[in-house]
Amino acid sequence: MIEVGFRGLLGEFELDAAFTAPASGVTGLFGPSGCGKTTVLRAIAGLQRFPVGRCVVGGEIWQDEKSFVAPHRRAVGYVFQEASLFAHLSVRANLLYGSTRGDKGGVAFDDVVALLGLSPLIERRPDRLSGGERQRVAIGRALMSHPKVLLMDEPISALDALTKDEILPFLDRLHRSLKLPILYVTHDRVEIERLADHLVLMEAGRVVASGPLNALQGGAAAWPSVSLEAVVTAFDPAYGQATLAVDGGQFLARSREATVGERRRLRIDARDVSIACQAATRTSIVNILAVRVLDAEPADGFDVLVSLGLGEDGRGARLKARLTKYSWDALGLAIGAPAFAQVKGVALEAFP
Amino acid sequence: MDGLAPDLMTSVELTLELAAVTTVVLLLVGTPIAWRLARAKGWWAEVAASLVALPLVLPPTVLGFYLLVALGPQGPGGAIASLWGARTLAFSFPGLVIGSVVYSMPFVVQPIRNAFQAVGDRPLEVAATLRASPTRAFWTVAVPLAGPGFLTGAVLGFAHTVGEFGIVLMIGGNIPGRTKVMSVAIYDYVETMQWREANILAGGMAAFAFCVILAMALIERRLAPGAR
Amino acid sequence: MSKYLPNYYDPPVQKFASLRRPDDFLGRALDVGATAASKESLMRWLRVLTAGILFAALAAASAKADDVPVAVAANFTAPAKEIAAAFATKTGHNAVLSFGATGGLYTEITQDAPFEVFLAADEARPKKAVADGFAVPDSLFVYAVGKLVLWSKSADAVQGEATLRAASFGRIAICNPTAAPYGAAAVATMQKLGLYDALKPKLVQGADITQAFQFVDSGNAEVGFVALSQLAGNSGGSRWVVPQDLYPPIKQDAVLLKKGAGHEAAKAFLAFLKGPEAHEIIEKYGYDFDKPS
Numbered sequence: 001m002i003e004v005g006f007r008g009l010l011g012e013f014e015l016d017a018a019f020t021a022p023a024s025g026v027t028g029l030f031g032p033s034g035c036g037k038t039t040v041l042r043a044i045a046g047l048q049r050f051p052v053g054r055c056v057v058g059g060e061i062w063q064d065e066k067s068f069v070a071p072h073r074r075a076v077g078y079v080f081q082e083a084s085l086f087a088h089l090s091v092r093a094n095l096l097y098g099s100t101r102g103d104k105g106g107v108a109f110d111d112v113v114a115l116l117g118l119s120p121l122i123e124r125r126p127d128r129l130s131g132g133e134r135q136r137v138a139i140g141r142a143l144m145s146h147p148k149v150l151l152m153d154e155p156i157s158a159l160d161a162l163t164k165d166e167i168l169p170f171l172d173r174l175h176r177s178l179k180l181p182i183l184y185v186t187h188d189r190v191e192i193e194r195l196a197d198h199l200v201l202m203e204a205g206r207v208v209a210s211g212p213l214n215a216l217q218g219g220a221a222a223w224p225s226v227s228l229e230a231v232v233t234a235f236d237p238a239y240g241q242a243t244l245a246v247d248g249g250q251f252l253a254r255s256r257e258a259t260v261g262e263r264r265r266l267r268i269d270a271r272d273v274s275i276a277c278q279a280a281t282r283t284s285i286v287n288i289l290a291v292r293v294l295d296a297e298p299a300d301g302f303d304v305l306v307s308l309g310l311g312e313d314g315r316g317a318r319l320k321a322r323l324t325k326y327s328w329d330a331l332g333l334a335i336g337a338p339a340f341a342q343v344k345g346v347a348l349e350a351f352p
Numbered sequence: 353m354d355g356l357a358p359d360l361m362t363s364v365e366l367t368l369e370l371a372a373v374t375t376v377v378l379l380l381v382g383t384p385i386a387w388r389l390a391r392a393k394g395w396w397a398e399v400a401a402s403l404v405a406l407p408l409v410l411p412p413t414v415l416g417f418y419l420l421v422a423l424g425p426q427g428p429g430g431a432i433a434s435l436w437g438a439r440t441l442a443f444s445f446p447g448l449v450i451g452s453v454v455y456s457m458p459f460v461v462q463p464i465r466n467a468f469q470a471v472g473d474r475p476l477e478v479a480a481t482l483r484a485s486p487t488r489a490f491w492t493v494a495v496p497l498a499g500p501g502f503l504t505g506a507v508l509g510f511a512h513t514v515g516e517f518g519i520v521l522m523i524g525g526n527i528p529g530r531t532k533v534m535s536v537a538i539y540d541y542v543e544t545m546q547w548r549e550a551n552i553l554a555g556g557m558a559a560f561a562f563c564v565i566l567a568m569a570l571i572e573r574r575l576a577p578g579a580r
Numbered sequence: 581m582s583k584y585l586p587n588y589y590d591p592p593v594q595k596f597a598s599l600r601r602p603d604d605f606l607g608r609a610l611d612v613g614a615t616a617a618s619k620e621s622l623m624r625w626l627r628v629l630t631a632g633i634l635f636a637a638l639a640a641a642s643a644k645a646d647d648v649p650v651a652v653a654a655n656f657t658a659p660a661k662e663i664a665a666a667f668a669t670k671t672g673h674n675a676v677l678s679f680g681a682t683g684g685l686y687t688e689i690t691q692d693a694p695f696e697v698f699l700a701a702d703e704a705r706p707k708k709a710v711a712d713g714f715a716v717p718d719s720l721f722v723y724a725v726g727k728l729v730l731w732s733k734s735a736d737a738v739q740g741e742a743t744l745r746a747a748s749f750g751r752i753a754i755c756n757p758t759a760a761p762y763g764a765a766a767v768a769t770m771q772k773l774g775l776y777d778a779l780k781p782k783l784v785q786g787a788d789i790t791q792a793f794q795f796v797d798s799g800n801a802e803v804g805f806v807a808l809s810q811l812a813g814n815s816g817g818s819r820w821v822v823p824q825d826l827y828p829p830i831k832q833d834a835v836l837l838k839k840g841a842g843h844e845a846a847k848a849f850l851a852f853l854k855g856p857e858a859h860e861i862i863e864k865y866g867y868d869f870d871k872p873s
Contacts, residue, residue: 047477071480072489078481084474088496097492098482145482424800439750442800443784525784525795526756539787543684544758 002027002057002149002181006043008050010036015050015205021183021198023058026175028196028213029185036205037185041151044183045078046071058148077142077180079152083134085126091137092122098145112140115177116170132163136170143178150182157186171195172351176263193217193227193267194351214318224270224305228317230350232262244350248309248316249289253348264350270305272347273321276340277331287343291319293335296328304328308341360549362529363537364556370445370533371513374452378460378509379502381453386461386505387490390468401465405458412455412518419451420523443525448533451519460509467501468494500572511564514557646673646845649694651685653701653832654755654788655726655762655807659865660699666861667852673845681788683759689714689837696840697849699832701726701789702761706833719836723853725868726830727808728765728822737802738818744775752779753795753804755786762789765827766805772826808866831870 005018015036021027029037042048044055046062046069055063062069077098085094095109095118113119116136126134135155142150156164156171168191175182175195184195192199192213200210209216217223230244230251235258242255244264251266258264279288292314295307302325310316319341333339389401407415420442423429429441429450441447471494479489495502517535524531526540534553541550652660657679664675675697678685682701689695689709698715700706703722709715732738737749757763763785770776784800786792789807796804808821834853840846852858859869 045481047480071477072483072485075483076481078478080474080478084478086475086478086493086497088499097479097484100483141482420794420798420800424798426799430799439802440800442795442798443751521787522791522794523800525751525753525801526787527784540756540759542687543681543756543787545683545687545690 001059002044002183003054004040004044005054006040006050007052010039010205013205015039017202017205017207018054019200019207019210021181021200023181024179025197026182026184026195027198027200028192029183029200029202030189030192030196031187031202031208033187035202037202038153040202041078041153041183041185044149045076045151046074047078060148075146075148077145077147077150079135079138079142079150079155081154081158083126083131083138085129085134085137085141087126089126090122091118091124091126091129094126094137095141095144098141100146109144112143115143115173116140130163131159132167135159135167139170139174143180147180150178150180152182152184154186155184156191157188168194168351189225190267193225194265196227217318217320224299224320224322226268226270226318226320228266228268230264230266232258232260232264234260241345242350246310246317248311251289251343251348252286252345253350254345255350258350267349267351268319268343269347270320270322272343273308273319274342275306275308275321275323275327275331275333276342277333279340280342283342284344285342286345287341287348289319289341289343291339291341293333293337293339294318296333296335298325302326306333308339310341312338314338359528360537360553363532363534363553366529366532367514367534370448370452371510373449374456374513375460375506375510377449377453378456379506382457382460382505383464383502386464387468387494389461390465404461407455408458412516413522415455416451416519416522419454419519423447423450423523442523443527443531445530447523448520448531451523452513452516455516455519456509456512459512460505463501463504463508464498465501467498467504470501471497503571504568507564507568511561514560648673648675648696648840648843648846648849650675650677650697650699650849651689651693651695652677652679652699653682653685654679654760654790655701655809656699656724656832657790657810658812659724659809659861659867662861663853663858666857667849670852670857671845671848673848675849679788679790681756681759682761683756684788694839696837696843696846697834698837699723699834699853701830701832702764703831703833704761706835709835709837713838715835715837716841719850720833721850721854722831722870723834723858724832724862725870726762726765726832727824727866727868728762728769728827728830729806729808729811730803730820730822731796731806731811731817732803732819733796733799733817734802735816735818738820740820741773743803743820744770744773744779747775747779747782749802750782751784751795751801751803752782753784753786753792753801753806755789755792755805757785760788761830761832762805762807763792765822765830768827769805769822812865832867 001023002021004020007014007016009015017036017040029040031037039048043050043053049068053063061067062074086097089097095112113122116139118136118140121129121133121137129137139155156167159167172195184191186192196213198211199213199216201208201216213227217226228246230246232242233245233250234243235255240254240256241252242258244251244253244266246266253266255264276288289310290312291308291310292312293306294309294314297305299305299322304323304325306321306323308319308321310319321341385404389397421427423441425439429447430439433439433441438444441450475493475497476489479493484492515535517539520531520533520536521539524533524536526532526536534557538550538553541553660677664677667673667675678695682705685698685700686705686709689698690712698706698709706715706720710717710720730738730743737743754766755763757767767776770779784795786795789810792804793806793810795801796806811819834850836846836850
């Protein structure tokens with residue numbers, strides 16, 4: 001359990017943020033640039049000190065009204081936006097900088113190297129690495145210091161799109177294989193949808209909302225996509241297609257090699273979901289699921305963002321669909337009505 | 353005159369010894385000063401930096417005069433010297449070292465300070481998140497990254513002390529083997545019209561200065577972190 | 581929970597460590613602070629500098645024709661200033677004085693320094709000047725005879741010759757014997773007394789007699805050989821006027837230099853030096869005059 005609360009001046013506005021994050025999984029800190037999310041992260045690490053603050057991580061009090069633990073005494077791992085590797089040390093030396101000698105507990109050197117694919121880079125110098133490689137080393141370095149919490153400050157924001165795609169699988173792996181709580185700061189919605197289990201929304205120095213990702217996505221908040229936890233029930237190598245079961249239905253999605261029983265996350269953008277009043281036959285759309293309309297919100301322009309519940313009773317996982325107002329009226333849809341949601345196979349992405 | 357060559361060599365040895373000792377002292381004393389100045393954020397830092405840089409613009413005679421008074425029985429120097437039964441620190445090698453340290457301080461502190469500033473806050477923050485205490489961070493991160501600055505400071509301090517004249521003249525007393533350094537020896541030779549000896553020493557010093565500057569440029573190139 | 585539309589697609593902020601570092605190492609090394617001179621302030625500096633140089637040049641050029649540059653041996657500093665003042669009052673000409681050790685001054689003269697009159701502390705140098713063609717022959721004369729004094733700032737340190745024999749001081753100051761006659765006289769005194777070898781380790785040398793005086797005056801040397809004229813008006817401390825038989829007389833010669841040969845004001849200065857007003861001043865400072873032996 002991570003308890004955080006800070007109050008103080010932040011540039012032009014006041015920071016007054018408090019939230020709790022679960023002791024495992026990824027908690028995303030999401031908000032526009034300048035809203036104070038990086039500051040909160042730095043305050044948790046002890047790099048910035050607010051006169052009024054509270055920070056308790058895993059039962060250890062790092063800051064309260066009476067005390068302040070110096071950053072080098074906190075069991076944090078911090079990944080900065082620009083990798084900031086030590087230029088005078090090799091990758092190996094960088095990785096080992098924070099680890100104590102002869103340490104058996106925690107994440108061992110070989111495991112970290114394997115997890116982040118660093119073996120070909122071990123003896124190189126930081127100036128000979130690409131941006132993505134540097135970030136992976138930075139993550140590995142943070143992990144090797146046996147942190148109680150991993151703080152990641154927009155780790156891939158400074159990378160180009162191609163490199164981001166290359167590094168995201170490693171982040172997925174991190175998420176899946178570590179029992180560490182991770183606090184992930186970003187202003188990119190897609191990263192949140194892909195990685196976060198829990199979400200803290202910030203704006204102008206305040207926490208606007210906080211809760212599990214699904215709750216924030218599916219609730220009154222007009223988030224135009226959903227992230228579903230799915231289990232692989234079948235995999236067809238001939239088509240590179242996996243069958244993923246979610247609460248209330250199942251999806252066929254493109255996937256790399258998958259074994260039955262594996263957990264995956266499905267990200268479905270509202271623009272990729274259409275609604276039909278009856279199930280179509282002989283159509284290329286492979287995913288047609290029975291749903292019930294739960295809510296409809298006007299979106300910008302003449303659009304409508306519809307919340308759907310999977311299953312005939314609508315009690316399954318949430319789905320979002322973006323329709324034109326025209327379609328909504330033409331189909332005569334209403335809240336509570338049954339319908340069918342259609343999602344093209346190519347639109348689905350199963351992570352990792 | 354056969355007494356000459358040993359006299360020449362003595363002054364050369366003395367000069368090198370003075371420069372070496374001064375450089376070591378300045379590295380030890382100047383590094384903490386450079387570090388505090390580099391990390392300080394308040395306006396007082398510039399006041400302190402200006403004090404350190406004073407010898408850059410003060411005429412050596414002014415400095416020499418104040419040093420003469422300070423090193424003598426009327427100043428702290430006398431008190432220190434009385435610890436071993438002497439009256440004054442002037443006319444002695446330790447006195448010269450003190451004078452040289454004051455005189456060459458900006459040449460050592462400035463490059464080191466710049467190097468520390470160039471390192472910036474980030475590497476030290478990274479080190480802190482990796483459980484390095486401020487001391488460990490200083491020695492394992494700040495100092496290696498500031499390496500070229502130390503080298504520059506050491507070489508500049510050494511070369512500057514070798515060239516020192518006005519101060520040594522005022523507080524040295526021109527004692528062969530003790531305070532008669534090369535620059536004073538040249539002055540002496542010129543005063544007494546011993547041109548040959550003056551030429552030898554002066555030419556040697558000029559060549560030395562050139563080699564120092566050249567060596568520094570070459571080393572800096574190779575040592576800068578992340579250089580080609 | 582409030583309605584909250586997450587549509588943030590801000591471009592990622594690229595942060596660079598911007599260090600404005602000059603390209604050469606010296607520039608970097610001496611880079612005082614991060615604010616390098618802007619072009620404007622540099623131009624302003626240059627203008628001020630040029631103005632200053634021009635002004636100095638003009639000032640020098642407009643030096644009146646009746647300025648007399650005089651090289652003066654350091655021991656004669658105080659009396660020379662008084663004499664120059666009296667000279668100016670009497671004739672309106674301005675004697676511009678430069679002080680230093682006789683040897684150093686002579687070296688400058690051989691290197692074309694702009695002096696017109698040379699007031700040395702010995703005879704050898706002015707004679708050499710004539711021999712080497714830098715001075716006008718028959719303008720040579722003895723303007724004063726110097727007296728050597730052993731002096732200490734503390735009132736009981738010097739008690740005559742015994743002080744040198746006891747040698748209980750840590751340091752004794754003299755000026756450079758090769759460059760200044762008072763230094764040579766001090767060495768001669770010690771040698772005559774047979775004490776030179778014993779005292780040699782305690783010697784400290786000033787570049788000229790003024791510096792030797794400074795060493796004693798600041799207390800860094802307990803005793804020192806200085807010129808009697810330097811103690812004029814100073815009755816403090818303790819002194820021993822060294823008996824004349826212990827050292828060769830310090831006959832101080834003045835000579836007109838070639839550069840001043842056609843200059844009436846320079847000749848006038850030397851004439852004044854021989855005159856009664858100058859003699860009064862010189863005597864006041866404890867110098868003797870040359871008695872035809």
